[in-house]
Amino acid sequence: MYGLVNQAIQELVIEKFGQEVWEKVNLTSGVNIDRFLSNESYDDSVTYKLAQAVSEVAGITIGEVLMAFGEYWVLKTGAQKYGALMKAGGENLKEFLINLPNFHSRVMLIFPNITPPEFNVTDIKEKSLSLHYYSTREGLTDFMHGLLKGLATMYKVEATIKLISGKTENKDHDIFEISL
Helix, strand or coil, X not given: CEHHHHHHHHHHHHHHHCHHHHHXXXXXXXXXXXXXXXXXXXXXXXXXXXXXXXXXXXXXXXXXXXXXXXXXXXXXXXXXXXXXXXXXXXXXXHHXXXXXXXXXXXXXXXXXXXXXXXXXXXXXXXXXXXXXXXXCCCCCHHHHHHHHHHHHHHCCCCCEEEEEECHHHCCCCEEEEEEC
């Protein structure tokens, strides 16, 4: 993953828990990198080690870490670094989700070595839809759930987000039902 992801984890930890906790996370993770370069590619294991260390040091589950990071990614990192790109995704949450494949095509122009997830939207109704989330990376379902919560907050809508089928059930992807 790009260093931008690890920078965002660092910023989230410092914002929520303080610099001392970040230093413990960095030490516990075994990563020991003081400054991540946003456009440099880091092995995915670095990000996973950081998330696990946040869980251990902060005393919260890895699911809670990933959920919080997903929300933070949309509301802070995305808004601050890619505000125009985020706004171009759609006029509302439903449009944004339907346009996710186009969104990631634009992201790939900025980060050419990125391996983005793939999305498919089905069962589109006036107040709901199903989002199919395909990723080559394992264990990011809670992160995706957090991203969806962050998007709902960004678009100022009440949304119920429910995982209705997951990779853990011998499927090749997760399916979220989003009700507006």
